Amino acid sequence: MKKIYLLALAIGAFTLSANAQIIEDDIESYSLGPLFEDHWSSWSGAPGPDNAVVTDAFAQSGSQSVFIGGDGVQDALLLLGNQTTGTYELTFFMYIPTDKTGYINFQGATENGGAGAGGNGVFNSGNITFNLDGMNPGIVEDIDADGTVYNTYSYPQNFWFEVKFLFDLSALTYTLSIDGVDGAPVAFGADATVGGIDFFSIDANNEYYVDDVLFVDAAAGVDDFSxxxxxxxxxxxxxxxxxxxxxxxxxxxxxxxxxxxxxxxxxxxxxxxxxxxxxxxxxxxxxxxxxxxxxxxxxxx
Missing domain, CATH: 2.60.40.3080 (Immunoglobulin-like)
Structure with missing residues (x-):
């Protein structure tokens, strides 16, 4: 779901393994169709039309990926376990066809497998847009609902590219990297929790694919996952x-x-x-x- 700026709001589970890996998901273990299992949930926290969809149309590895289309309804959550201490790194790959749009955001504490704050969401990042309104092909903006642009990046259309978040729960900042280019750290916007990533169908032109998800305890090192x-x-x-x-x-x-x-x-x-x-x-x-x-x-x- 897209972050909407409200002044009142603006004022206002996983176990770590010894090798630091929390999630490693190449999307190959799921059946084609709606995805609501393991760490994949939705804004509503229930199976339904807002779920992600597993497709074999495109893949970074293997033959399957997660698809978010242009129905304006899909609102999938990748649950990251409501982490409150430590440093974590999340990477995944995205594919956006030429001139299509995409949207993600970083959520704070989730509730019952769905959006937190009673279903309103806890927006710890801005609106991370890919080709905003179809007017900026190849451009990513991390932009708050009040218009503040935190960082701007470029991405290759029609090719797979890496998206990486570094979450620092001591500093309460996230650093977003697109296709190997780091942005400046951005302060968490709402709470002190790494809850999940929201993959939303932002408009009728929305079309993107997600593959090869890796979430690790960065403080313990990520060299094992080269x-x-x-x-x-x-x-x-x-x-x-x-x-x-x-x-x-x-x-x-x-x-x-x-x-x-x-x-x-x-x-x-x-x-x-x-x-x-x-x-x-x-x-x-x-x-x-x-x-x-x-x-x-x-x-x-």
Whole structure:
């Protein structure tokens, strides 16, 4: 649900594992259709038309992702456990088709699996808009309902890109990063809780996809998850597939839809480029290995 500025309001569960991982979700374990299970809920806190939808239209990895369309009703919540102490990092990947819009916000304390404050929501961030009103393609704005613009970013249309939040519950700030670019820290807007992320259908032009969600205790370190910290582009690809990574990529194996290995390389460097020009058009699974951890993404040529 979009944050609406009201002066009166303006004045006014998960267990950590030893390796710091709280959520790692590639969306592959769910059936296609409405999603209301595990850490995926909705503004209403109940199954219904505001739920996210699992689709196989696009995927950053595997074959499925979460879809938020343009019906103005979908209002999905990714529940983060109402954390009140510590430092946490949330990353996920988004895909927004050319000229389409998108919207998310960061919620404080949730209630009964739905929006907090009696269903009104607890808005700890501004309205994080992608191509606001269809007038700013490729532009992200974190803007409060009173018009204050906290940060502005750019994103690639028609490609998967990384969205990252760093939540600091000591300083009560969040730092939003879009496609590898950090914004300035922003103070929590309402309470001192990391409750969830709201994925809302902001208008009829809204269309975006979410994949590969990772939520970790940043204070304990996130190095164990380096295999999840990469993206591939362009997708679809014509000749050169770029792998954007923070660590050295050890091995890349490309499989066709029959599971046959059609290309294999051992780059041994950060952010390598893979030449797929000799492969025929079609769907491929690209398996990337970083620091002995492996992850597979679907690529169209």
């Amino acid at each position: 295999a999840s910290k990469f993206s591939v582009y362009p997708n679809p690809v014509q000749d050169i597939l770029n792998i954007k990574s923070a660590s050295s990529v050890d091995n890349v194996v490309v499989y066709d839809i029959l599971g046959k290995v059609v290309l294999q390389e051992n780059p041994g460097k950060i952010s390598p480029a893979i030449n797929m020009s000799n492969l025929p058009s079609g769907a491929y699974m690209v398996q990337v290995t970083i620091d002995n951890a492996t992850k597979t993404v679907k690529v169209i040529k």
